[in-house]
Amino acid sequence: MKLTRFSFAACWAMLVTASAFSTTAHSADLLERIKEAKVMTIATEARYAPFEYVENNKIVGYDVDLMNHILAKSLPGVKVDQLDLPFQGILPGLDAKKFDFVITAVTVNKQRVDHFAFTAPIAESTVALLKRAKDNSITSPDDLSGKVVGTQTGSGQLQVLQAFDQKLKASGKPGIKEIKQYVAFDEAYVDLANGRLDGVAQSLSNLGPLIKARPGVFATLPEMLGPKTYFGWVGRKDADSASLVKLFQDGIIEANKDGTMKALQQKWFGFTMNVPATPMPAPAL
Structure with a gap:
């Protein structure tokens, strides 16, 4: 088929328009x-x-x-x-x-x-220590030496707990006996209430509503485990x-x-x- 000057110009215009549209679509964030x-x-x-x-x-x-x-x-x-x-x-x-x-x-x-x-x-998100309300063996974070403490796998709370464990050991204390990791914090709360854990490292902002919902079951230490986050x-x-x-x-x-x-x-x-x-x-x- 023979292209006239008009049809060639029209085709060229269509190609330019399509290219511009493609560029615009590609550049959209x-x-x-x-x-x-x-x-x-x-x-x-x-x-x-x-x-x-x-x-x-x-x-x-x-x-x-x-x-x-x-x-x-x-x-x-x-x-x-x-x-x-x-x-x-x-x-x-x-x-x-x-x-x-x-x-x-x-x-x-x-x-x-x-x-x-x-x-x-x-x-x-500053990390606090949740414990059973009637557990008088933990009155300060230093009392976590020899205890089993839970938190969530892959969380910032886990990082804080591990750093605190190293701090305990560096000060000459035995350190935390075991850090148990959970997929979700709800599972750790159940184990704490049932005595399978001595504490849970969790952000303080999460713990107020939990303690209020289960009066007499849980309490927190006044001293935080890590820096303000x-x-x-x-x-x-x-x-x-x-x-x-x-x-x-x-x-x-x-x-x-x-x-x-x-x-x-x-x-x-x-x-x-x-x-x-x-x-x-x-x-x-």
């Missing part, structure tokens, strides 16, 4: 693709009350309410596909791009912040995810400044926390 698809896939661990847990076949909690508050303002009309996963698979899954973002309580530490993009703090939400540390991380970061800081965060903390924890309304501080852990 994660946030733009979410807006276009009107759906965002997030990961959470729904066995971490009161941050997130399942009630009447629905994931509820502090993180869920804070997320919905932010999305109602920033991404109206976008549906959230929320995956409930074991904590141990959440950060590897984010790395593998199995979902867009992590909205669950993740303790910031140096290793994680080097690899992932954390939002501003959503709550304090914070929970944040997590995205991938790349240019593609940068605008989505910023959207959540800006929303968290605004919710902190306007009182929404404290109102949600009062609702879910029964107390409020003074967390900085800034990007995540450099971790001490």
Whole structure:
């Protein structure tokens, strides 16, 4: 078939338009693709009350309410596909791009912040020691020498507990007899109540509601096991995810400044926390 000058020009224009469309589609970042698809896939661990847990076949909690508050303002009309996963698979899954973002309580530490993009703090995650209320053999963290203490596999609490064990040994004490690791904290609480553990290393913000729900069963030590730390939400540390991380970061800081965060903390924890309304501080852990 012979191409006329007109048909050649028309074909060329079509190719240029298609190329421009392809380039635009390819250059759209994660946030733009979410807006276009009107759906965002997030990961959470729904066995971490009161941050997130399942009630009447629905994931509820502090993180869920804070997320919905932010999305109602920033991404109206976008549906959230929320995956409930074991904590141990959440950060590897984010790395593998199995979902867009992590909205669950993740303790910031140096290793994680080097690899992932954390939002501003959503709550304090400083680690305390949960014990049985009537166990008078543990009155300070030093009493954990020779004891069996549980915590969650792969968690920031595990890192704090292991560091505290090394501190005990460095001071000439025997150290913790055994650190038992669990997939979820609920299993550790059961073993503690039944006497199979002497203590559980967990973030203080989680323990207030637990103690209130089971009066006379559990208590905490007044002294913390590690340095002050914070929970944040997590995205991938790349240019593609940068605008989505910023959207959540800006929303968290605004919710902190306007009182929404404290109102949600009062609702879910029964107390409020003074967390900085800034990007995540450099971790001490």
